[in-house]
Amino acid sequence: MPGFRKRFCGLRRHWLELYLLLLIAEKPSYGYELSTKLKDFGIMISGIGQMGNLYRILSQLEAEGFVKTDWDTQESGPARKIYIITDIGLLFLRDAMSSVIEMEKTTEKFVERYEKLNKKD
Amino acid sequence: MPGFRKRFCGLRRHWLELYLLLLIAEKPSYGYELSTKLKDFGIMISGIGQMGNLYRILSQLEAEGFVKTDWDTQESGPARKIYIITDIGLLFLRDAMSSVIEMEKTTEKFVERYEKLNKKD
DNA sequence: GTCATATATATGTATTTTGTATATATTATA
DNA sequence: TATAATATATACAAAATACATATATATGAC
Numbered sequence: 190m191p192g193f194r195k196r197f198c199g200l201r202r203h204w205l206e207l208y209l210l211l212l213i214a215e216k217p218s219y220g221y222e223l224s225t226k227l228k229d230f231g232i233m234i235s236g237i238g239q240m241g242n243l244y245r246i247l248s249q250l251e252a253e254g255f256v257k258t259d260w261d262t263q264e265s266g267p268a269r270k271i272y273i274i275t276d277i278g279l280l281f282l283r284d285a286m287s288s289v290i291e292m293e294k295t296t297e298k299f300v301e302r303y304e305k306l307n308k309k310d
Numbered sequence: 311m312p313g314f315r316k317r318f319c320g321l322r323r324h325w326l327e328l329y330l331l332l333l334i335a336e337k338p339s340y341g342y343e344l345s346t347k348l349k350d351f352g353i354m355i356s357g358i359g360q361m362g363n364l365y366r367i368l369s370q371l372e373a374e375g376f377v378k379t380d381w382d383t384q385e386s387g388p389a390r391k392i393y394i395i396t397d398i399g400l401l402f403l404r405d406a407m408s409s410v411i412e413m414e415k416t417t418e419k420f421v422e423r424y425e426k427l428n429k430k431d
Numbered sequence: 432g433t434c435a436t437a438t439a440t441a442t443g444t445a446t447t448t449t450g451t452a453t454a455t456a457t458t459a460t461a
Numbered sequence: 462t463a464t465a466a467t468a469t470a471t472a473c474a475a476a477a478t479a480c481a482t483a484t485a486t487a488t489g490a491c
Contacts, residue, residue, distance in 0.1 A: 201324075202477060211420065214427055221439050230416045238480045244441060267439040267486045282424070289420055295351045296414040299332065303407060306335055323448060342468050359451050365470060366448095388457045388468040438487075449476065458467075 205246060206255075207289065208232065210274065210282045213256055219269040220244050247272060255281055326367060327376075328410065329353060331395065331403045334377055340390040341365050368393060376402055 212218060212226050224234040224243055234243055247270075250256045255278035261269040274282075333339060333347050345355040345364055355364055368391075371377045376399035382390040395403075 208420065211424060211427070215423070219439080220441095230419055231412050232416065236479085238478090238482080240439090241441065241443095241481085242478070244439095248441090265487065266437085269439070286421075286424060289417060289424075291352050293414070293417045293421060295353065296410060296417060298351055299329065299410055300407075300414060302336070303332055303403070303410075306332070340468080341470095357450085359449090359453085361468090362452085362470065362472095363449070365468095369470090386458060387466085390468070433491090435490080436488080439485080440483100442483075443481080445478100445480085447476100447478070449474100451474085452472085454469100454471080456468080459465085461462100461464080 202246065205232070205243075206250060207282065207285050209247065209250065209272075210255060210278055213272045214274040214279060214282060217259075217271050217273040219261070219271050220247055221269070223247075223272075250278070254278070323367065326353070326364075327371060328403065328406050330368065330371065330393075331376060331399055334393045335395040335400060335403060338380075338392050338394045340382070340392050341368055342390070344368075344393075371399070375399070 208227060208230055209223060212223055218226065220240070220243060224240060227234055234240060247256070251258055251272070254275060256272045257275055259271045259273060261271050329348060329351055330344060333344055339347065341361070341364060345361060348355055355361060368377070372379055372393070375396060377393045378396055380392045380394060382392050
């Protein structure tokens with residue numbers, strides 16, 4: 190499996206992409222809803238302009254072929270741009286899992302060592 | 311406790327800062343050595359220019375008063391710029407721990423949900 | 432009816448961070 | 462006397478982020 194992109198040491202925007210891809214893989218969804226679903230992970234999209242950045246990331250995921258889109262005009266309210274995962278998107282997500290698991294370990298170690306440091310004092 | 315800076319949703323550079331501060335808090339150290347100690351956390355500083363970026367982050371930590379420095383010319387080889395944690399640095403680190411713990415939970419949830427997703431298929 | 436709010440998507444831009452490249456100097460060892 | 466390992470540092474283009482704003486549809490309060 191090639192590297193797709195030169196990313197993933199791994200962080201921020203790169204994480205957000207993964208969370209979005211996972212949510213979309215679970216069930217097709219749209220920007221506004223995704224921003225609320227991110228709360229499940231403890232990620233808050235609030236603050237000025239945050240939504241704008243989210244939409245931009247979604248657009249780029251589409252441009253890269255990780256998701257495709259479909260307008261939903263059935264529901265009441267403004268039209269929704271529904272994002273649907275692609276095979277490439279699923280592949281990318283699977284490929285990225287090793288980074289996520291590494292991050293998990295890294296973070297655990299960090300907490301452990303910080304606690305050990307404080308015990309000494 | 312105020313926010314120190316407008317960062318920390320939390321990622322990349324911001325993480326690296328914390329790992330560096332923890333390592334320095336454990337024991338004063340210098341750039342080159344820190345780059346090797348980061349491996350304990352699974353973080354590799356290799357590739358072109360990576361060291362340069364590391365030094366830049368260390369300089370900024372110093373500019374912000376989180377660490378202070380001292381040149382070590384005792385050892386053989388090129389002089390070493392020893393970084394020592396400050397009280398503000400320790401405070402910043404403590405303040406940041408909540409973000410780290412959040413990230414830990416977030417990552418755990420991500421792995422769980424990815425595995426659940428794959429069971430369905 | 433119109434005002435505020437929630438829902439929904441999107442673009443512009445200055446600042447910050449990153450990736451990549453490079454410069455420089457000291458010591459050990461082959 | 463090369464070469465590699467040790468050690469720090471700056472320059473710059475590209476990418477990402479924070480912050481600001483524009484636009485439109487529907488619902489509920491008044």
